[in-house]
Amino acid sequence: MKITYSIIAPIYNEIESLPELYRRVKEVMDASGANWELILVDDGSTDGSTEKIRELAQADKTIRPVIFARNFGHQVAVTAGWDYARGDAVVIIDADLQDPPEVILDLIQKWKEGYEVVYAVRGEREGESWFKLWTASLFYRLIYRITDVKIPVDTGDFRLMDRKVVNVLKQMKERHRFPRGMSAWVGFKQVGVTYKRAARFAGTTKYPFKKMFRLALNAITGFSYFPLQVATYVGFISAGIAILAIPLVAILRMTGGGSFSGQATTLIAVLFLGGVQLISLGVLGEYIGRLYDEAKGRPLYIVREAPED
Numbered sequence: 001m002k003i004t005y006s007i008i009a010p011i012y013n014e015i016e017s018l019p020e021l022y023r024r025v026k027e028v029m030d031a032s033g034a035n036w037e038l039i040l041v042d043d044g045s046t047d048g049s050t051e052k053i054r055e056l057a058q059a060d061k062t063i064r065p066v067i068f069a070r071n072f073g074h075q076v077a078v079t080a081g082w083d084y085a086r087g088d089a090v091v092i093i094d095a096d097l098q099d100p101p102e103v104i105l106d107l108i109q110k111w112k113e114g115y116e117v118v119y120a121v122r123g124e125r126e127g128e129s130w131f132k133l134w135t136a137s138l139f140y141r142l143i144y145r146i147t148d149v150k151i152p153v154d155t156g157d158f159r160l161m162d163r164k165v166v167n168v169l170k171q172m173k174e175r176h177r178f179p180r181g182m183s184a185w186v187g188f189k190q191v192g193v194t195y196k197r198a199a200r201f202a203g204t205t206k207y208p209f210k211k212m213f214r215l216a217l218n219a220i221t222g223f224s225y226f227p228l229q230v231a232t233y234v235g236f237i238s239a240g241i242a243i244l245a246i247p248l249v250a251i252l253r254m255t256g257g258g259s260f261s262g263q264a265t266t267l268i269a270v271l272f273l274g275g276v277q278l279i280s281l282g283v284l285g286e287y288i289g290r291l292y293d294e295a296k297g298r299p300l301y302i303v304r305e306a307p308e309d
């Protein structure tokens with residue numbers, strides 16, 4: 001059977017949302033009039049979501065369950081979805097129904113018009129704390145400024161991609177992943193569709209500040225050398241200041257113009273440069289650690305159960 005649409009939903013402890021997700025995706029996709037599959041990637045859930053996924057898959061063969069051996073993180077779960085998807089168009093959607101499945105029809109519409117990546121842009125966002133909204137907004141703008149790839153702002157992973165795009169993404173084996181950046185990097189004909197991001201259907205966010213921070217680091221290190229270059233800039237600036245200051249101090253001394261009580265100045269200069277050096281070292285470490293991870297070449301994820309075909 002030929003599959004036109006693959007819907008990928010990463011699941012991490014979403015037992016309450018699962019039946020509703022299935023119901024709404026089914027309603028929408030049946031209306032699309034083509035064959036579709038729902039790939040539920042269980043990212044090491046511990047709340048019984050795994051059993052629920054098996055149960056749903058038993059009852060309806062349009063569901064393809066991919067069950068991880070442990071939690072590998074949202075981005076990796078999305079990646080596994082790409083690997084198992086068979087459709088001509090692949091849609092990534094959050095399982096908590098913050099991305100309304102009804103919007104998929106709008107994405108499909110654009111795909112039929114010939115666009116190969118249709119990303120959903122968050123116009124309004126409901127039910128999220130000001131802190132999340134503020135950090136998210138800052139994050140998108142920072143990434144946009146410092147990365148080499150123009151990643152559309154206010155855009156999450158909710159998107160539709162053509163088979164051609166997914167085939168390219170499947171070849172990108174990087175370990176620390178930022179799917180929305182990767183799908184911007186590949187090029188192709190892209191377009192955005194604005195939608196209203198709903199509140200979570202049930203449960204709480206699976207993205208505490210720590211995970212958001214790591215995601216931001218993946219985005220920055222994965223798509224930019226800017227942090228590495230900062231050390232060079234700061235180095236040039238400090239050296240510039242020193243070159244100007246040395247003759248100035250010498251002249252002042254010789255003309256008896258000023259006596260310097262230098263302790264505090266020396267301390268500040270030493271602490272400042274020491275700080276800059278340590279931060280630069282940390283930045284280097286961040287890139288080297290990532291290199292090391294790539295060099296090990298471990299599999300990106302481990303599945304306990306996956307569809308055979």
Ligand code: UDP
Binds near residue numbers: 010043071072205
């Ligand atoms: N998720 C996942 N693995 C994780 C964390 C999250 O598969 O380690 C899934 C989660 O189940 C949801 C999606 O990723 O389907 C987005 O997570 P969440 O809604 O918690 O993030 P937020 O919308 O709060 O940024």
Ligand code: MG
Binds near residue numbers: 094096200
């Ligand atoms: Mg969410």
